[in-house]
Amino acid sequence: MVRWQPGTSGRLQAAALELFASNGFEQTTAAEIAQSVGLTERTFFRHFSDKREVLFHGQELLVEAFLAGLVEAPGEATPMELVAAALESGAELFPDERRDHSRLRQTVIEQNPALQERERHKMSVLAAALGDALRGRGITEPAATLAAESAATVFGVAFTQWIAPGEQRSISQIEQAVLAELRDLTAARTAART
Amino acid sequence: MVRWQPGTSGRLQAAALELFASNGFEQTTAAEIAQSVGLTERTFFRHFSDKREVLFHGQELLVEAFLAGLVEAPGEATPMELVAAALESGAELFPDERRDHSRLRQTVIEQNPALQERERHKMSVLAAALGDALRGRGITEPAATLAAESAATVFGVAFTQWIAPGEQRSISQIEQAVLAELRDLTAARTAART
DNA sequence: ACGCGCGACGTCAGCCGCTGTCATCACCTA
C-alpha cells in the first residue's frame, strides 16, 4: 500500500481540464479539482503556482523545442531561416494525435479572459527566450526581437488554423504557409504617403 | 459643500502609481489606495474591474487612435501601408511630455509579472481590434492577423526604445525605423534547407 | 416649491485564491 499515487500533477491537470470544460473555469474551485482526485487544495497549490497554471504547465517544453531548432541551424543562417528552423522544431510537440486534446483545451481558454491572458503571457515568454537566443547568435537589435516576436505570431496563427474544424494539414505545413504569407506581406511597398 | 470630488478615477490612478512605485504592487492594498484619496475599497473596485486595471485604464483610447489612422488611409493602401498609418496615428498619444510618466509606469510594470501579463493582454486586444478593422477593409486571412500582430509588435519595440535612457527621437520616428527593419528582415531569403 | 428618481458612495458579509506553519507518515539509508 503506497501512501500516495504517482503522477499527481498529471491527474490534477486531467481533472482540471474536465471540470473546466463541463462547469466553466470560474465556477470550478481549486479545492474541487483536488478533491476529485483525492487530494486537498493545499496540495494543488504545491503543484501549480496558481489556478490557471494547471492548464499551462509544461510550456517550458515548448520553449526548449523551439530553442533546439536554433542550435541545430547552420551558423550563417539568416534570422528568418532561424525562425523557420525553430518553428519546425517546435512543431514536433503537436502531432496529429494531440489535435483533439488541443481543441478541447482551447475551447476552455477561449471562454475565459484570464486564461487568454496567461496564454498570451506564455507566448511572450517564448518570444523573449527566442530573442535571447538570437542575440546570443550575434543578431542585433531590433532585428532579434522582431524575428522572435514574428516567430511567436506565426506559431500562434498556425496553431489557430491547425485546430480549426476540418483542418487536415500538419502544423508544420501550416507554419510554412503562414511564414510565406508574412514574407509576401512585408515585401509589398510600405508607407509611401504622398 | 459637495458630497464628493470630481475626477475620482484619475485621483485613484495617480495615487496607485505613486504607492506602487514606492512600496511595490503586491505590497500595496486596494484599500490603501482608496484610503489615500479618502475613499473605500468598494469604491475602488467600482471604478476598476481589478487591482491591475488601475494602471491600464484608458487603453481603449490607444485602440481608437490606431483605428483612426486606418479610416483616414486611402482605399488602395496595402496592409503594411495601413499598419504604418495606424502606428503614426497612435503615436499622437505619446508626446514627449508623457515620456517621463511612461518611464515611471513602466518601471512598476517591469517589476511584477502579473502586470506584464495584463500589458501583453492589452496589446493583444489592440492587435485583435486592428485585425478586425483590416478584415473590414477586405484584407483576407492570414494577412490581416499577421499585419495586425506586426503592428502591435512594432509598436511594442518602438515604445520600449522610446522610454530608453537618453533616447531623444519621437516615438513616431522610432516606429518608422523599426518598421523598415522589419521589412528588411523578412525580405532576406527565408528557409532554404538543403 | 415640492417631490422624486438617479448616481456615486459607504457598510457589511462572505467566497475564494493563495500562503505560512506545523504535524503526519510511508519510504529509504546508515
Add this chain to the structure above:
DNA sequence: TAGGTGATGACAGCGGCTGACGTCGCGCGT
C-alpha cells in the same frame, strides 16, 4: 533500529473581489 526525506494533510489567515442594501446630494419635472 534510529534518523532523514519528501509528499501530503490540517489549520489559520490575508487580500482580491462581489452582492446586497442603505445613504445622501443633485437635478429633473410638474
